Amino acid sequence: MLRTNRRTFIQGATALGLASTLPRAAFAQPTRGGRLRAAMGHGSTSDSFDPALYSNFYMRAQTFARNNMLTEIAPDQTLRGELAERFEANATADVWRFKIREGVEFHNGKTLTPEDVVASIDYHRVDGSKSAVKSSAESIAEISIDGPWVVMTLHEPNADFAYLISDFHFSIFPSENGKIDFSEGVGTGGYVVESYEPGVRTEFKRFANYWKPDSAYFDEIELLTVADKTARITAIATGQVDIADRIDATTASRVESASGVRLFRTSGPQHFSFAMNVTQDPFTDRNVRLALKYAVNREEMVEKILGGYGSVGNDHPIPSSSPYFNVDLEQHSYDPDRARFHMKEAGLDSISTELHAADAAFTGAVDAATLYSESARAAGIDIKVAREPNDGYWKNIWRNKPWAASFWSGRSTADAMFSLTYASGAPWNETAWNNERFDKILIAARGELDEGKRREMYHEMQKLVHDEGGAVVPMFADYIVGLRDTVATPEVTGNNLDLDGLRFLERWWMA
């Protein structure tokens, strides 16, 4: 006779391989329904639905809820097709083909066609485009339609092109006669925008005909912009919202101690740097740069500035989660003797310089600069911390002063990160670095489809930046978010960005 008690049930369940459904609310099966209220510390009254101008995490979250792109970065950081059912490159990685999914509906009932895709990408390519992704779009020499396929021919080979096209700026909007219409925020995504007040809130309702299975579980979403940190924390502590992002290290413990709230950490590519302009004295001599790299106490910064929510950096922008991370590279650490050695090599007994910082660079930048100044003193280096105003920091201080604090949210591919900041002539080359060998392998690696060769090249690039580059990268910072126990997250969440690659609106559910 079959006696079912708790023990036999669990044994049976385990035997059926259902052991993964252990009683932890966070990893239970997704359920539909509920109204999510999320408060983000981003968003401004100058935001709009115009995809050329998207610039902050709020717009990214909103975009991923209402639109889809051709490809998507999956939670496990691999690339998968979104509106492109399949995608492939030719042997030289300079012709890419995307097969557009059939039967996808926009919120206004129109069916997705390859013409919509072409129009949406072209919007960023046209002459006089003000798009933030203009440089990526301009790498496309030609776009054409071949039946259900969209074919893109690039100027140069790029093995990561499919990653580039997953950028949220390349949202696919409905088009007419080659022109896209984004005025109402109509897309193919899981949620329809019911109302939107820039810098205040967006109200979403689930789109019943969303093509993607196992997605978009909430019935309604209220996405608020709450710039004031205290208001965000109070809102989640009192239960007025279910999610509050941008929790910083100093208040993380306060948030965690509120009842019904837990912290959600993402260790991604976000890092902070102190960028030296290598064309300006005293940073022109690589020995001076190395001396400064050995004069910073990285562990202390992670502990005091990040509250332990982060990890030490090794003076290059590639995070340890990247498949190309160079584990063999010597970790620069706090070593005043080595610093002095390099100063002697440069022919100096002391260095005296200024470091410009403001909290606009990253929270705690001024404190970090002060810590740096203190630890450098033991090596005979005098760093004067110049505290700058927040307003206009990125315009007036960053890249204008020889040494300034800076922040990078990071990129999902090593190529994108290196091309953005370290290639000579790159738009955001904050160190004004110009290294021929680096540029050469950067371009070679971009088109290289052989993983082994690629890895070797990226390892060398990390070494070059580490040894010769002008950026001191002392730490990688985790993103910290507060979640109420009304919200459940999947077991694997994306770490390319905060909040599950900022796709939390479509991937998470009410517990």
Place this chain on the structure above:
Amino acid sequence: MNPILILIAKRLGLGLLTLWFVSFGVFFAIEALPGDTAEAILGQSATPETVAALREELHLNQPALLRYWNWQIAVLTGDFGTSLSNGRPVSELIGTRLGNTMFLAGMAALISVPLALCLGLLAALWRNSLFDRLINAVTLTSISMPEFFIGYVLIFAFAIRAGILPPMSAISPTMGLPDRIVFTILPALTLTLVVVAHMMRMTRASLVNLLSLPYVEMARLKGAREMRVILFHVLPNALGPIVTVIALNLAYLITGVVVVEVVFVYPGLGQLLVDSVSSRDLPVVQVSCMIFASAYILLNLTADVIAIVSDPRQLHRT
């Protein structure tokens, strides 16, 4: 023609002139700030080409005077333009925010003005008593504390400790009136604590000022009770300064509450103005400043008219 109407007409005319000066001054003040809307919108993703392209689209490469002139002409025909940052019509953007601000100001005024008048009256009635000293001390303390501090204390007391009110005033246009009131109580209370002191003390001071006059002594000798003396004999004469102070504080409730808006995340006009200045969004800044200037002008005008009408000597002089 009625001298009062002439006065009002003259004042309105001067008011319009003031508005014009304000719009001119604000325009060139924003122009003088470093950076412009194109750079502000693109932020870190600004490159020389994209900035130039955006500038061209927003007509920012035209000379300043020309842009001001175009804006002037448009406004005179009722077209307030579109926001440079997000392309929405300025009237739509400002409309909801202005409504919210007026609602908050209205609620704060509804609580603070009667409260200040009553307290001022009672303080004048029982002058120099313990009540008087206590009220003065309490209101002076509340006006001396920064608004964000008062706001945080109220949030702590009512939202976190007692849990009866929401800490964030997340009002939306579709919300019903009772909900709106619940969300607006805490910011309104904060503002009340900030403005009551000024109005109450001025009420008390102007009442007490007149109490030493002979006609008051006469009223007392006739046997009138103190309350009647104050309400019917003294108050009408004290109205001038009291109404002026009330008008000043009401104007503050409309124009000066950006800190409270930030603390409570209340979507009002102050916050919009600060954001627009940061992004150098001229059309929005211009119209907001003109609304604020109009608020001051109209409230001052009302106060002056009331003051004149309530004083027969001034009434017959004009």
